[in-house]
Amino acid sequence: MLVHICCSVDSHFFIEKLQYEYPDEKLVAFFYDPNIHPYSEYRLRLLDVERSCKKLGIELIEGPYDFENWMDAVRGLEYEPEKGARCEVCFDKRFEVSAHKAIELGESTMTTTLLVSPKKSQEQLISSGEAFEETHGVKFVAFDYRKNNGTADQGRVAKEQQLYRQDYCGCLFGLSMQRNQQQRLMDEMFSPISKQILPASIEERLELYSRRNALEEQGISYRIIKERFYNYRLIRSLVKVGTEIVPSYPLFYSTINRTSTEGKIDFEIDGQFFLNREEVRFITLDTFNLLTSSMYKNTQELMFNAPSLETEIALRTQLSDNPFNTSAIIVVDTIPTDKISLVLETKMYEDTREKLILL
Structure with missing residues (x-):
């Protein structure tokens, strides 16, 4: 089964459930998320997914970061709300490439860890998945791991595994609307000409999580904490x-x-x-x-x-x-x-x- 992956917070819990319920199923992870912006955020999420898949013992394939094509696909939908028409197009884009990857690998079924995200519409995801099942012949399986207190369990797993817990879905337009609603500075988009790594920036987190991975490889114990400043x-x-x-x-x-x-x-x-x-x-x-x-x-x-x-x-x-x-x-x-x-x-x-x- 090909498992499209969006982020480690969703994928680690989701794949753990799949491995428990389908122990004989070979799982192949596919990270295809050209919607994630800026690119440093994409690298950070991929870094954490790589660590997660390594821990879970499954193969990970990275798809292309074709951000420009994704932008063309959602053109005119920039101001759509979360779970609106832009998300539908985004799912279609990612599922199409995922379905082709499944066919290329000889996999007959696929699913997505987006199904476990509380910020996404399962109805939209299932509709997109079933549409590509009809046109591509790759069976889309919709697992509902949110039910039976699944969202709380997902949060527990993310905390125990010290996963990178991003605070926006990924795309530029969703981030912009979220920061406007919060009346917060969209500091994710700052890129100083000085090349300096700024506090609480994506680049700082990328350094931190890279160091975390190195410590784990050396068997050194650590803890990630949060501080206000x-x-x-x-x-x-x-x-x-x-x-x-x-x-x-x-x-x-x-x-x-x-x-x-x-x-x-x-x-x-x-x-x-x-x-x-x-x-x-x-x-x-x-x-x-x-x-x-x-x-x-x-x-x-x-x-x-x-x-x-x-x-x-x-x-x-x-x-x-x-x-x-x-x-x-x-x-x-x-x-x-x-x-x-x-x-x-x-x-x-x-x-x-x-x-x-x-x-």
């Missing part, structure tokens, strides 16, 4: 001296009261140059290099290849002598003597992040 995202920033835009780099947690301010350098203390308006200070790249043991040639290089976040926060604490300081600290090549115009649009918000603890 104040997160930060830089939306845009610009420094203009007179009419000239100069390369600049705001340190993490840099904020101002509004999105823009103007002024001139008023005084200097220990290599920090303070603007005469707002709580803004500037440091030179030489000072940045000295205090972080870096060797950046210019600020533009820093902008496109920033150090680790831990390095930046340590520098901020050193400069301000206050771990709660959120004043703007801006790195520039040289300290301007003319009038400075600063644009700094940011967002600070309560958030949670996962943390890996060695036991």
Whole structure:
């Protein structure tokens, strides 16, 4: 039987049930989910599915990540709600490729772990599956593992196995609507030009779960916990001296009261140059290099290849002598003597992040 897989939270529980109820059935897992966006999220979910299938002892095949074709298929349905017409097209797209893969492998039956997801319509899934059974000749089997307290059992298994528990279904449009309803920043879509791994980002989780896999291979015990903190995202920033835009780099947690301010350098203390308006200070790249043991040639290089976040926060604490300081600290090549115009649009918000603890 070919088992289309959407994510480890659904698939681990679903496949465990299949293995228990059909111990003689050969199961082949097929991960085909071009709807998942951004690509880093796709990689993270695949990483966890690979671990899950390895634990369960079944073969896993990865399908193509043909995101552009998926976008073409759902064009015009961007604002459809969850369980609406866009989901139907999405199921059709994934089932069609899954049915062809089953035929290619010589499998006569297929199913999908989407059936166990409480966020999906079983009626839609069964309708799509049966349609492809008629046209492709691959029998679609709809297992209902939600009943008899199945959803609660699924949550228990996910917690016991320390699976990656994503908080959105996967597609860009569903994510956008969900974050709008929650009145939350869609920070999953931030990709800084600095290449820095941001806190509570998909990239940070990808590193964490990769490390988890490595620890398991080494037989090292661990625990994944959650912690609350104040997160930060830089939306845009610009420094203009007179009419000239100069390369600049705001340190993490840099904020101002509004999105823009103007002024001139008023005084200097220990290599920090303070603007005469707002709580803004500037440091030179030489000072940045000295205090972080870096060797950046210019600020533009820093902008496109920033150090680790831990390095930046340590520098901020050193400069301000206050771990709660959120004043703007801006790195520039040289300290301007003319009038400075600063644009700094940011967002600070309560958030949670996962943390890996060695036991």
